[in-house]
Amino acid sequence: MDVEKKRPGLSMKGTAVIVCAVLAAAAVFFAVDYYRTGRRYSSAGYAMGAVVTQNLEGRSAQETAAKILQDITAAERKSLSRTAEGSDIYRINAAAGNIRTEVGADTAARLTETLALCKASSGALDITLGAVSDAWGIGTGARRVPPAGEIAALLRQTGYGKVRVEAAAVTHPEGQSLDMGAIGKGIACDIAKDIAAANGIDKAVVSVGGSVMLYSSSDRETFTVGIRNPDGTASEYMGILTLKNGFVSTSGNYEKYFELGGKRYHHILDPATGYPADSGLTSVTVFCQSGLASDALSTACFVLGYEKSLPLLEKYSAQAVFIGGDGKVCVTGGLKDLFKLTDERGFTLVDQL
Structure with missing residues (x-):
């Protein structure tokens, strides 16, 4: 039987359930006195092929939320989309064959950073x-x-090393197609953080699919982030992280897939084989100080598996929660005291996978 599964209203990336922001915001800190003070604003929109949820607190919360969604949408349309005619990535792909394509400074910078991550x-x-x-x-x-x-x-046509970025010009060989899907939602979170900080927002949680931005103007503020149960619904989580400012991204094999002949084929492809990655993991959640990096690293670590991911995470000062297909959970050192396993019947904490 051929069955395709895609969680409605969610993105390609596995979703980290944001307990305080997405599912239970009203019970935590955003809903309190919202109507009386007008300083708290919650909204849901759509961009980057995913639901965008925003919970902001500050004097210009509503206006800032509108600006965030507007700028994320513009980045997708003008820079990152491979299907929107006129976007930088669309034009790069249309010019495949080592034809120089002039792109915006933001696109060039994002490509340069992403290619460095590919190499790392x-x-x-x-x-x-x-x-x-x-x-x-x-x-x-x-x-x-x-x-x-x-x-x-x-x-044979793939290979990040074949892409050249020189100043604001990009070239790559004929037959090659760039796809920014593994980093787009993280970039959207970077955009949200910059806008929130520039507009004097006190606290913000912005979720774009499986990538989340946590921001507070106070270094004492903490946020509660739930990690989704890979075998459950989008609202079920198996553990909780308590974090300060930063970015969280999750990649999992349960978000977008189809089944054929009793086998599951998910969307996270191993560049070495061209087939869905098979590293023994069901999800990887990464926390670091860059949205782009958190998004990229969650994908890379899912492909690499636990052991091979550790040097990469260290290079980017990132931390992660790995969930194996057998229900074993491993948390890197920087998150050990910040993670709580809430589903002890289905999962077991271990020192390594």
């Missing part, structure tokens, strides 16, 4: 898999398991 991950993250992803069609009505020969031929 030894190719576990690779933004040149667009054509391979298209061949699988996961998330579309054309999902299928491509023939091995087709995947092999497409893989």
Whole structure:
């Protein structure tokens, strides 16, 4: 039987359940005195192919939320989308064949940072898999398991090392297709953080699919973040993190997939094989001080697996929670005292996977 599963209203990335912001904001700190003070504002919108939820506190909360959604949408339309005609990535792909494409300064900077992450991950993250992803069609009505020969031929065209960014010009070879899906939502969170800080917001939690921005003007503020149970619904979580300012991103094999012949094929592809990554993990949640990096690292670590992820996380001063397919959970050192396992029947904390 061919069955495709996609959680409604959610993105390709696995979703970290934001207890204080998305599911239970009214019970924590945003709803208190909202109507009396007018300083707290909550909203939900859509951008980057995902639901965007915002919970802001500050004198210009409503106006700032509108600005955040506007700028995220503009970044998608003008820079990051591979399907919106006229966007920088769309034009780069249209000019594949080592034709120089002039792009915006933001796009060039994001590509440079992302390519460095691709290299640091030894190719576990690779933004040149667009054509391979298209061949699988996961998330579309054309999902299928491509023939091995087709995947092999497409893989010969991939390779982040073939992309050149010189000042504001980008070149890459014919047949290659850039796809910023593994970092777009993290970039959206970076945009949200910059706007919140610039507009004097006191506290903010902005979720874009599976990437979340946590911001407070006070270094004493903490946020409660729930990590989703990979076997449960979008509102079920298996553990809780207590964090200060930063960014959280989760990648998982449960968010977008189809089943055929009793086998699950999920959307996170291993650049080395062209097939869904099989590292023994069901999800990876990464916390660090960059939205782009948290998003990219969650994907790369999911592909790499636990052991091979540790040097990469250290390089980017990032921390992570790994969930194995057997229900074992491993938390890196910087989060050990900040993580609480709430589902002890389905999961077990271990020192390493």
